[in-house]
Amino acid sequence: MSQGQYIPSSESRIALDTRDHAVVVESALARLDLDAKTRLLAGQDVWSLPALPEIGLESLVMSDGPVGVRGRAWNAADPALTLPSPTALAATWDTRLARRTGRVLAQEARRKGVHLLLAPTVNLHRSPLGGRHFEAYSEDPLLTARIGGSYVAGVQDGGVGATVKHFVANDAETERFTVDNRVDERTLRELYLAPFEDIIATARPWAIMSAYNRVNGVTMTEHADLQIGVLRGEWNFDGVAVSDWLAARDAVGAITGGLDIAMPGPMTIYGPALAAAVRAGQVAEAHVDNAARRVLLLAARAGLLAGAEPAVPESALPAPIDGRALAREIAARSFVLLRNEGGVLPLDPAPGSIALIGAAAREARILGGGSATVFPEHIVSPLEGLRDALSGSTSLSYERGADPGDGLGVAGADFVLRTVLRDESGSILADEPAQRGGAIRWLADGLPDGADYTNLASVEISGVFTPRRSGAHSFGTKGAGGFRLIVDGVTLLDEVGSPALVDPIDAITGRSVPRGQVELVADRPVRVSLLASAPKLEFGALRGVSFGLTHRDPVVDDEQRLDAAVAAAAAAEVAIVVVSTTEFVESEGFDRTDLRLPGRQDELVRRVAAVNPRTVVVVNSGSPVEMPWRTEVSAILLTWFPGQEAGAALADVLLGVAEPGGRLPTTWPARLADAPVTEVVPDGGVLEYSEGPYIGYRAWQRHDIAPAYPFGHGFGYTEWDYERIESTAGTVRVRVRNVGARAGREIVQVYAASAADDPARPDRWLAGFATADAAPGEAVDVSITLPERTFQRWDEHTGKWATIPGRYELHAGHHSAASELSVTQHI
DSSP states (O other): OOOOOOOOTTTOOOOOOOTTTHHHHHHHHHHHHHHHHHHTBBBHHHHHHHOOOOGBOOBBBEOOSSSSSOSSSSSSSOOOOOOHHHHHHHHTHHHHHHHHHHHHHHHHHHHTTEEEEEEBBBBOOTTTTTTTGSSSSSSSHHHHHHHHHHHHHHHHHHOEEEEEEEEEEOOOOTTTTTEEOOOOOHIIIISSSSSHHHHHHHOOSSSEEESSSSEHHHHHGGGGGIIIIIIIIIIIOSEEEEEEEOOOOOHHHHHHOOOOOSSSSSSSSTTTTHHHHHTTTSSOOOOOOOHHHHHHHHHHHHOBBBBBOOOOOOSSOOOOOHHHHHHHHHHHHOEEEEEEEEEEEEEOOOOEEEEEOOHHHSSOOOOOOTTTTOOSSOOOOOOHHHHHHOTTSEEEEEOOOOOOOOOOEETTTEEEEEEEEETTTTOOEEEEOTTTTTEEEEEEOOOOOGOOOOOHHHHHEEEEESSSOOEEEEEEESSSSSEEEEEEEEEEEEEETTTTOOOOOHHHHOOOOOOOEEEEOTTTOOOEEEESSSEEEEEEEEEEEEEEEEEEOOOHHHHHHHHHHHHHHHHHEEEEEEEEEEEETTTTTTSSSSSSSSSHHHHHHHHHHHHHHHEEEEEEEESOOOOTTTSSSSSEOOOOSOOTTTTHHHHHHHSSSOOOOOOOOSOOOOSSSGGGGOOOOOBEEEOOOTTTTTTTHHTTSSSSSSSBBOOOOOOOOSSSEEEEEEEEEEEEEEEEEOOSOEEEEEEEEEEETTTTTTTTSSSOOOEEEEEEEOTTOOOOEEEEOOGGGGEEEEEETTTTTEOOOOOEEEEEESSTOOSSEEEEOOO
């Protein structure tokens, strides 16, 4: 793909919605001078665009997603419905459920005054090491497009805009601000651009987000070939392109490269800087007009521009949705049953005794770290969920077993804390109970009690800690500030007046720094104080406060915990072991270095399985982990990051109230060493996508080693026969029958393969899918329409899609490597 600059005509126009948007937008634009137009393209703060009362334009508010709507604040003062991770939603393979997910998030957005949701993430699972793997849907572009497109449609059903991100090839975290991802054009078209193209064609999103990274030498916020030539020229995208936060670097490069909005504010490359560039003759005002026109259209769609009816009037909004019930349903439907030897699951009827084991059984890991973080009002842990669901005839014991890691976590339930903000003179600006235990995260315009950020000189977290156990308790800090940490009269750290230099992103998403230990006695309360002098964190236009008090209980001999867990398992009829990753493993801001479960969790599983033949392992991670014990246990259930109703959904599935409806949206290797694509670390700032279009199952097909579990794999609680398949004119019809004893759901997957064994194409590729629900003995016919792209390939010589004539085999089955039925189709 060439990198020449695209120069728009001053006569260019965008395709506007009906309801007279075109007339209203053009009228409003004509009344704006250059300064107003450029101001319209720049954030007025971290989350919003400015109002322009002179044209009847209200301020437009944005918020991060994708599992909830955080709103303008980044703290727990305004709780948010917290849904399962995107990997979980994709594991449902259910577009209707994805649309309902979007609708409930639009409902949340309206409740919080948000007009544009910064989601979904439709980057691909290029490598299992991607740190933000949990926030993207799948390794397959079609599954990603179908789930992502339905999510977008649902959000916009609710009159809220969706922002498809991160455009494009933002598939890892290492050096993400500067990395140059080198991708050949065929790979870019067939894989990484494909979900964006499909979603734009089918769901008409109101926005896309331009990524931090470069693609083939050009930073994405300035990539005219992709943002103008492809996005607007070829695909007729009429929404806005908004930068990832702080991604925009140059006013002239960005506006001529197709970027409409530079976030965050108030200091951006647009606004006065862009107006000056126009007046200096560095950029044509037509570029500014086109961008302003698109922003005004966005405002019109959201009902923020006088004279324009919103895209979804109040009377047409969907009926209210019970968010907690939907969160529980999505979670249960996403759980993937990888193994179920002897039909140990479901536990129906419930056994007389269950041993529940694992730190994550009591402290559920419900979401990944980073900008996707939201704060639910309540979390149902597996322990709470099972206790609530089990009758009195079942004895439930709990043991922690091995700790998943040795990091310090944010001070939690055993701390009663307050936060006090002071100015330079020591006068109190605000004083309130800590909203998130020991974690502080405020934007400059969102300090407690409306405190003035400019006057802020210090923040203190202080209060009482009541230890559960005697021994050496570890304390630490995370984030930015000159810290003084005092516990029970012991000063562990005193850097007041000389704050250490902290990477701003690490201050937000990074890890705790241990500061010392104090010997404490169980149940004896002690005073704790963490004072942060110079607590302000400023990174370009991002200004705020982000730090925290961290803690870890005395280290208990793992042998004692392991022995207690094994003893409980040996005495129970069924052992359920919940293993998990931690915030130090899966988060925005860094990639993974391995796929192992942290701590001694693998050993814990093996020792439990050795004493209880009915051992069920629940894997609480957002992306693949190694499971060296996978053939030694009776059942393995993947729960991803399951959202706030985690424990309730888990109890539903374990006890047979609900079927585990999930199928793998990404291939799970047995070992990292087996995976065909593992390189996520740039070399000299460059990351070569040297594998071309062969990622995920497409790569495994050509690999000498088989994965532990193939793409699309998963069991339910019943059995299915594939009875008939036929195809006509791009439609495949498959009949499946439930031959088991329980009602259930099957995900019917159709894969295409070139009968000519075309070496330029994968062995087979996903062509379509559908869900089938049936009672015992019932047969169901599903019809799957194959997209035109099923039989096309990107031709780099002509720069166009080319239909490849010939004979194709269409395989229907349980997963990417299965072929219960097949039929030939000639193109």
